[in-house]
Amino acid sequence: QKEVEQNSGPLSVPEGAIASLNCTYSDRGSQSFFWYRQYSGKSPELIMFIYSNGDKEDGRFTAQLNKASQYVSLLIRDSQPSDSATYLCAVPRGGAGNQFYFGTGTSLTVIP
Amino acid sequence: SAVISQKPSRDICQRGTSLTIQCQVDSQVTMMFWYRQQPGQSLTLIATANQGSEATYESGFVIDKFPISRPNLTFSTLTVSNMSPEDSSIYLCSVITETYNEQFFGPGTRLTVL
Numbered sequence: 001q002k003e004v005e006q007n008s009g010p011l012s013v014p015e016g017a018i019a020s021l022n023c024t025y026s027d028r029g030s031q032s033f034f035w036y037r038q039y040s041g042k043s044p045e046l047i048m049f050i051y052s053n054g055d056k057e058d059g060r061f062t063a064q065l066n067k068a069s070q071y072v073s074l075l076i077r078d079s080q081p082s083d084s085a086t087y088l089c090a091v092p093r094g095g096a097g098n099q100f101y102f103g104t105g106t107s108l109t110v111i112p
Numbered sequence: 113s114a115v116i117s118q119k120p121s122r123d124i125c126q127r128g129t130s131l132t133i134q135c136q137v138d139s140q141v142t143m144m145f146w147y148r149q150q151p152g153q154s155l156t157l158i159a160t161a162n163q164g165s166e167a168t169y170e171s172g173f174v175i176d177k178f179p180i181s182r183p184n185l186t187f188s189t190l191t192v193s194n195m196s197p198e199d200s201s202i203y204l205c206s207v208i209t210e211t212y213n214e215q216f217f218g219p220g221t222r223l224t225v226l
Contacts, residue, residue, distance in 0.1 A: 034215070043217040043220045044217050045217075046215070088154070092213070099145050099157070099160065099206070099208065102155045104153075
């Protein structure tokens with residue numbers, strides 16, 4: 001089992017809809033979880049992180065964490081064409097201060 | 113967040129030659145890494161650049177092919193040696209800062225080997 005797994009997609013949603021991106025992880029001891037956005041031809045950009053069970057909201061983005069199920073998700077409300085990108089889930093190796101395991105990414109297309 | 117610059121941003125090279133990519137960070141960082149990302153693929157970690165000592169390479173990557181230097185806390189280089197077309201990729205420098213336990217990426221170097 002890979003340390004971090006994501007559906008590769010592609011995921012297509014109409015403009016204004018909610019996009020839901022999912023990620024599972026294998027290390028039950030993981031404490032922090034990160035979401036990156038990568039536009040085509042660009043480098044990954046950190047958009048959110050979450051440490052505690054439950055939801056964390058930042059503008060149109062909501063990260064959800066369920067440690068019991070080893071599941072983290074990213075919801076994008078009111079999706080815009082500019083949200084079209086690949087979204088990467090990441091978990092630190094061996095805890096904070098170490099580099100991350102990255103998922104393979106989910107490609108999202110928001111259709112105008 | 114850390115501001116990371118890479119040089120060159122892109123290059124086209126001939127088979128058998130070598131290219132050195134530079135990574136500069138605007139603040140001291142705890143860890144620096146080099147990744148490769150081939151078209152349509154996810155990130156592949158090449159190595160961790162260690163200050164003042166040999167880099168730590170991931171499985172499938174060796175020092176002779178990808179020599180790495182890190183002379184101080186803010187600078188590192190990656191050399192892609194004896195290049196072949198299979199080395200065509202985007203090479204990314206990445207850091208974890210002292211202040212935040214977050215990982216940031218440089219803008220990348222797009223390498224094409226003919």
